[in-house]
Amino acid sequence: MGTITALGLLLLICMVAVGGTQGLQAWISLLFNFGALFFAMVLMAFHFSPVLVTLVTGIIVLAMTIFLGGNDSNSTMVAFYASVAVLILLVILIIPIEHWAQIQGFGQEDSEDLEGMSTILGISYLNVAISTAILSTLGAIAEAAIAIAAGLAEILEQHPKITLKNLQAAGFKVGSQIIGTTFNTLFFGFFGGFLALFIWFAGVHYSLGEILNDKILVGEVLMVLFSMMSVIATIPLTTWAMVASERQARKKV
Amino acid sequence: MIIGAKQTHSLWQRWWPYLVVILGALLVFGVAHDDQLYQTPILKIQSVKQISSDKQSDQFNNEDRQVEQELDGVITNGNDKGKKLKIENTYLKSQATTLGYHRGQKVFLTVHHNRNRISATISNLKRDTALAFTVWLTVSLLLVLMRFSGLMALTSVIVNGVLFWLAVSWNTHTQGGIVLAIFGGLAIVFAALTLLIVIGFNRQMLMTLLATIGGTAIAIIVALAVFALTHERGVYYESMQYVTQLPRPLFLAETILGSLGAVMDESTDIIASLMALKTEKPDISAKQIFKSGRQIGGEIMGPLVNVLFFIFVAETLPLALLFLKNANSWGYTFNMTMSLGVVQSLISGIGIVLTIPLACGITSLMIGGHKSWGRLQH
Numbered sequence: 110m111g112t113i114t115a116l117g118l119l120l121l122i123c124m125v126a127v128g129g130t131q132g133l134q135a136w137i138s139l140l141f142n143f144g145a146l147f148f149a150m151v152l153m154a155f156h157f158s159p160v161l162v163t164l165v166t167g168i169i170v171l172a173m174t175i176f177l178g179g180n181d182s183n184s185t186m187v188a189f190y191a192s193v194a195v196l197i198l199l200v201i202l203i204i205p206i207e208h209w210a211q212i213q214g215f216g217q218e219d220s221e222d223l224e225g226m227s228t229i230l231g232i233s234y235l236n237v238a239i240s241t242a243i244l245s246t247l248g249a250i251a252e253a254a255i256a257i258a259a260g261l262a263e264i265l266e267q268h269p270k271i272t273l274k275n276l277q278a279a280g281f282k283v284g285s286q287i288i289g290t291t292f293n294t295l296f297f298g299f300f301g302g303f304l305a306l307f308i309w310f311a312g313v314h315y316s317l318g319e320i321l322n323d324k325i326l327v328g329e330v331l332m333v334l335f336s337m338m339s340v341i342a343t344i345p346l347t348t349w350a351m352v353a354s355e356r357q358a359r360k361k362v
Numbered sequence: 363m364i365i366g367a368k369q370t371h372s373l374w375q376r377w378w379p380y381l382v383v384i385l386g387a388l389l390v391f392g393v394a395h396d397d398q399l400y401q402t403p404i405l406k407i408q409s410v411k412q413i414s415s416d417k418q419s420d421q422f423n424n425e426d427r428q429v430e431q432e433l434d435g436v437i438t439n440g441n442d443k444g445k446k447l448k449i450e451n452t453y454l455k456s457q458a459t460t461l462g463y464h465r466g467q468k469v470f471l472t473v474h475h476n477r478n479r480i481s482a483t484i485s486n487l488k489r490d491t492a493l494a495f496t497v498w499l500t501v502s503l504l505l506v507l508m509r510f511s512g513l514m515a516l517t518s519v520i521v522n523g524v525l526f527w528l529a530v531s532w533n534t535h536t537q538g539g540i541v542l543a544i545f546g547g548l549a550i551v552f553a554a555l556t557l558l559i560v561i562g563f564n565r566q567m568l569m570t571l572l573a574t575i576g577g578t579a580i581a582i583i584v585a586l587a588v589f590a591l592t593h594e595r596g597v598y599y600e601s602m603q604y605v606t607q608l609p610r611p612l613f614l615a616e617t618i619l620g621s622l623g624a625v626m627d628e629s630t631d632i633i634a635s636l637m638a639l640k641t642e643k644p645d646i647s648a649k650q651i652f653k654s655g656r657q658i659g660g661e662i663m664g665p666l667v668n669v670l671f672f673i674f675v676a677e678t679l680p681l682a683l684l685f686l687k688n689a690n691s692w693g694y695t696f697n698m699t700m701s702l703g704v705v706q707s708l709i710s711g712i713g714i715v716l717t718i719p720l721a722c723g724i725t726s727l728m729i730g731g732h733k734s735w736g737r738l739q740h
Contacts, residue, residue: 111596113701115588116708123715128660132715135664139711142668143675143704147696150679154686178664210492214458214680218604222681223459227420230456230687237680244676248669255665256631285511288504289560290630292515293522294623294666297552298673300526301619302706304545305604305612307527311534312606318400318490322470327489332677334500341503341512 138177145170146244153232153240160200163240167196167247174251184262187354188254191347195250196243198346199339203242212328213238218309219325238328246336249295253343256287261351273352280348291340299333379505379512386498393494397439403471404488405435405447410465418454422689427455433463442473442480449482458684461487518559522552538607545615549622550575556626566637569728573629573721578622580720581713582614597705601698603681613702620674621710624666625717632659632721640729648730652722659718667711674703674710 120139124132149166153159171192175185207213213234215223260283264271271279300307306329310320320326397404413430433449449471453460463469468488474481504512529548533541553574561567589597599609635658636651678699685695 110592112588112592112594113596113704113708115592116585116705116712119584119588120708120711120715123712124663127656127715127718128663131660131664135667138664139667139671139707142671146672146675146679147692147700150682150686151692153679154683174665174668178661206492206496210489210496211457211461211487212489214456215684219681222603223684226684226688227422227424228456228459228684229418229420229424229426229454230458230684231424231426232456232683232687234456234458234680237683241676241679244679245672247676248665248672252662252665252669256662259661281508285508286634287631288508288511289515289518289556290623290627292519293556293560294627294669295673296519296522297619297621297623298670300523301616301622302674302677302703303604304530304616304619305602305606307530308533308538308541308612309604309606311530318402319486321490321493322486322488324486324489327493329677330493331496334496336673338500338503341500341507345507 134177138173141173141177142170145173149240149244153237156232159232159236159240160204160243163243164196164200167243168193170247171196171251174248175255178251178255183354184258184351185255187350188251188258188347191258191343191350192250192254194346194350195254195339195342196247198342199246199250199335200239200243202338203239203335206331207235207239207242210327210331211235212324212331214324216324218306218323242332242335245332246339249291249336250339250343253287253291253340254347257283257344257347258351261348265355273356276355277348277352280351281344284344284348288340288344292337295333295336295340299329299336303329379502379509382505383498383502386501390491390494390498394491396490397468400439400470402485403440403442403473403482404438405433405449405469405471405482405484406438407433407435407463407465407467407469409434410463413450422687424687429453429455429462431462435469437471438468445480447471447480447482449484451484458680463487514559518556521555521559525552525555538612541607541615542611546618549578549618552619552622553578553626557630560630561634565728566633569724570626570629570633570721573633573717573724574622574626576720576724577625577629577713577717578618580716581621581625581709582618584712584716585614585617585709596697596701598697598701601702613706617706617709620670620706621713624670624710625713628659628662628666628714628717629721631662632718633725636722636725637729646730648726651726651730655722655725656718659722663714663718666714667707670710670714671707674706675700678703 121136124136128135145166149162152162172189175189175192257280261280264279306325411432413432415427415429417425418428419425430450430452433451435447437443437445437447451463453462469484470486470488471482472485501516504516529544533544554571557567557571561570599613602609602613605612632655636655639654640646682695682699685699
């Protein structure tokens with residue numbers, strides 16, 4: 110058995126043992142997300158527009174992650190709408206910044222990987238860079254939206270008569286509780302993955318100026334920042350969506 | 363007097379994030395005009411003329427356009443400041459390894475002095491302003507929307523960033539020989555410092571720290587056991603990027619750091635909720651605490667594993683596309699570009715899941731029931 114298969118099966122066993130049906134759902138959503146990512150890549154290789162493919166993939170991935178993750182149907186619906194709104198805002202922000210910073214493709218540090226490869230590709234790597242940045246934030250958006258919506262749903266359950274103004278304040282309070290640890294999840298997730306690159310910089314004695322203008326590093330830091338911004342934006346947007354949905358629900362009664 | 367002081371106090375409390383925003387904007391403006399700080403000559407591109415655009419193709423039937431452009435600009439720093447220069451630049455439209463430039467951009471030059479004439483080639487694009495702008499935008503959003511908790515989150519990220527860089531330098535000094543020891547040890551320091559900043563020093567923080575370190579350690583031990591049992595079949599260390607030292611320990615160090623944040627995130631959530639539950643219902647039993655913790659953990663583990671999965675695997679997309687366009691099979695492309703990211707996600711996932719019983723166990727032992735350790739100590 111290959112290592113990936115063994116680790117995957119072990120993860121399934123652990124998830125089911127700890128979370129039961131929910132664990133099984135979590136494992137399926139992970140498998141599905143891998144499939145979606147791989148399928149998106151193949152579509153891009155067949156010259157479908159990378160940004161369009163990413164947007165469609167992104168919405169599907171958010172739906173799968175959120176609906177397979179949450180329990181309460183009302184709060185998961187709100188989380189989904191809010192996360193799609195964040196995704197669209199993020200795309201509007203990422204496109205101009207990536208055009209500005211031009212971090213697409215490969216840097217001089219990649220030359221070993223590129224040896225013997227043809228770089229006549231016919232795919233706009235600027236668009237691929239935009240897609241990569243969007244895809245890398247999807248997990249963070251989904252997680253933050255679920256956390257805020259679930260937190261607010263619990264507050265609503267315990268205090269059904271809470272005023273809408275207090276509900277909004279509660280949303281920001283839940284947000285302030287998750288932001289510190291979520292930032293560290295993102296920081297370590299990204300910087301852990303690029304440890305080798307930093308060791309390279311230190312080993313070759315890059316100057317500060319070279320590091321701050323380096324294609325790969327700037328691209329990487331931009332991805333961390335996009336993820337952080339998406340988490341920050343998710344807090345008010347999910348809260349407002351929850352308040353709006355509660356206002357609707359109260360009007361009907 | 364006292365009223366006056368109170369008013370300035372509340373005024374300060376209300377407006378400090380905006381002050382930081384304005385100061386930050388000035389700083390970004392400064393970075394846009396920092397050419398003098400660089401020793402490398404910088405050229406500001408004033409006009410761009412396209413000379414030619416030809417179709418190119420390779421043996422895999424990929425088609426691209428090769429564009430030649432002539433850039434006119436002026437040097438903005440150093441001895442040659444003010445000199446006008448014409449540079450030719452050739453790039454492929456896909457821009458995977460070469461770049462096309464636009465009017466108004468600044469580029470770094472390698473200047474060749476040839477008698478009295480100077481000629482130059484472009485070495486890199488100046489990206490510091492775009493970077494500074496995005497940092498500023500993130501910090502501004504964070505402070506204006508989240509205020510004090512935002513400031514704390516920012517502080518912990520900055521502290522961790524500095525520590526991270528120190529550890530990297532230390533690793534370089536030791537030629538990478540003890541990379542696992544450095545980053546394993548630093549993971550503990552990272553966790554302790556971050557939790558101190560986010561929670562403060564108390565029993566809850568110590569419990570969270572214990573769960574975080576335990577969870578990350580279990581993930582690595584389980585991974586090593588699986589590696590040994592499967593003889594690391596399908597783990598292609600040679601596909602690791604930017605490797606300048608032994609890849610296997612480096613990969614494990616990357617995995618430790620990568621999972622640390624998520625495991626910490628999760629233990630913080632579980633233990634904080636359980637502490638709140640204990641305050642609400644002081645006579646709750648250890649068994650009930652464990653059960654509620656498992657429920658909370660079960661809800662957050664799926665999304666959290668996906669956060670890391672997208673971080674680890676999405677960034678392999680550009681290289682994977684390059685492999686596919688070079689007529690490699692899907693399987694080979696996966697092995698050479700994505701497989702290590704997937705292995706990392708799976709190891710982190712196992713860590714995230716196993717942290718749940720660990721965090722619940724620690725909490726129920728410390729605060730639950732009559733025969734708990736917490737009670738015995740009092």
